[in-house]
Amino acid sequence: MNAISLDEQDQKIIEAFSRDGRASNRQIAQELEVTEGTIRTRVKRLQRRGLLQFTAVRSFKFAGSPNLVMMGIHADQSSVPELAELLAAMPDIGCVVVMLGRFNLIAMGLFTTLEQVDTYINTRIRTLAGVKHVETSIAIHNVKYRSAIARITTANVLDTNGNADESAEDSE
DSSP, X not given: OOOOOOOHHHHHHHHHHHHOTTXXXXXXXXXXXXXXXXXXXXXXXXXXXXXXXOOOOXXXXXXXXXXXXXXXXXXXXXXXXXXXXXXXXXXXXXXXXXXXXXXXXXXXXXXXXXXXXXXXXXXXXXXXXXXXXXEEEXXXXXSOOOTTTSOOOGGGOBOTTXXXXXXXXXXX
């Protein structure tokens, strides 16, 4: 695996946008005491290398009362890397994390009904080779949620048939 190295200036630019994704190049240039052109050039390079992205993230509360579901997955250790990739490729799953501890994997997604959760787990997760057991937890109240850690958007909400509900993206 290739290590990505960023110089101090690039790290400061990324940190500035992490604090405020709407900050202008001019604001960041003033903060870092460099020219706006320097910021613009570095931002374009970081974007070209895939190291910096700008995305608007709508609160998933706008998706019609979705349930944030966390699935703890026990799996054969040798299957974990492949399972992580398979789960990450599922459009309904917004976050996949390989774990040490109680579970081998944690997967998160938004579902509008508990029936959808049950159907999804039984037809799409438990059927994957290497999955031994799935334990489900459903969030009842989010005290803190940082999209930079695990971006879960309304595009991941399932409709009543268990399919991605594209209309949820437009509902406010």
